[in-house]
Amino acid sequence: MTPQPHILVIVPCYNEQGAIANVVHELTAVRDREGYALDILVVNDCSTDNSLTIIRSLPCSYLNLPVNLGIGGAMHSGYRYAYQNGYDIAVQMDGDGQHPANELPAVLRPIFQQEADVSIGSRFISREGFQSSFSRRLGIQYFRWLNQLLIGETVHDSTSGFRAFNRRTIEIVNRYYPDEYPEPESIVQFGLQGLRIREVPVRMRNREEGVSSINTSRALYYMLKVSLGIVFMYFRLNNKRHR
Template sequence: MPNVIVIIPAYNEEKTIDSVINNIKLTNKDVDILVVNDGSSDKTSFIAKNNGVTVIDLPFNLGIGGCMQTGYKYAYKYGYDIAIQIDADGQHDARFIDKLIKPILEDKADLVIGSRYVSKTNYKGSYLRRTGSYFFTFLLKALTGKAIYDTTSGFRAANRKVIKYFSESYPQDYPEVEVVAKLSKSGFKIMEIPVEMYERLGGRSSINFRRSIYYMVKVTLAILINCIKTKEQQKA
């Protein structure tokens, strides 16, 4: 049995963190759980610790990139074979963890993405989120030749090689799409599997119309720059 850790990045998720942790425990008894508390000002850390899981308290809010890299550094340091990312807002269904892990165990993938769009699911989502996913699917296909349909999904499983890669290099701002592009250009095997996702159980998304525009421009530029750098390195 591989050594598996679930990394939960959490920022002010006191309303949902308890149920997220308990759902993982109920459906996946052989995994360890790490909550990376990203400088929360509420009771997120206290509730997580009361659930008996490992908690890393960051001194201030680093954002999802710094939060997840902290988790991957922990996973690499302590020798985990597989690391799974699950959001703290209740959108991800822990019952799909076994399906996320399976392609890694069969050596078919280095990174497995839980996808809302690779086949028909009940997930609807906002117009902005769907538009962003379609755009980044097109962009990644054009630049890497690989079609990834749920580029913004935060429900992912990474093997030991990807854990090491992420522990050394991870984008700080809106990283989901950028890391897929980097892994694809670096020759890692990426696979999507269909999963069900839900609307967040508490709190609110930080993505509004203005942030969506910033997100698309920032990530697009980051991917283009990375592709140019990769080509230059290959020529050298």
């Protein structure tokens, strides 16, 4: 690793015209303050609003997906970009402003110090800032239990999309990254690939604009889909390991 690692912050964006500019500006401010070798890549997942026009005017690179792939497919293209362009660290940060760029140093620290391959910003460790609704926390509790059962690792905030990966993890997610709701599923993937996962406490904000991708009617589908994804990911990778 070079003394100054090259960082790519990937910001998935689907109809975030109200928040995306702020997210990018906050990131550039943090970059200038901390002196990071940091590039920003916004992945426009076929937004139907003005997002693309706004992204074009921002000081960042962008990928413009011609077909809507969902968060997993959007992130996967960002990771492929990070892999192809030889970045040392890739960071995922939501485009809705829930993840304050000021917390970036905290999320990056375990990677810098080579203590972890995957660093996840968790809002449930210090219990500060936005804590999400009761039913959502219940679901997150369930995924925590499922992760403990399958990979023996306690991840408090497995739905958190505020994460940093080192090069080793980038190589893995370049090859495969889950599709639709990737966050809880990828933790099982990382655990079974033997990656070191570290959670760091961060404060999150309530979203500035737009609505959550998961509303109540989709919650049940989400739980079922993610559970299936996790279980089959477990079998698939376990088979590979024992072969």
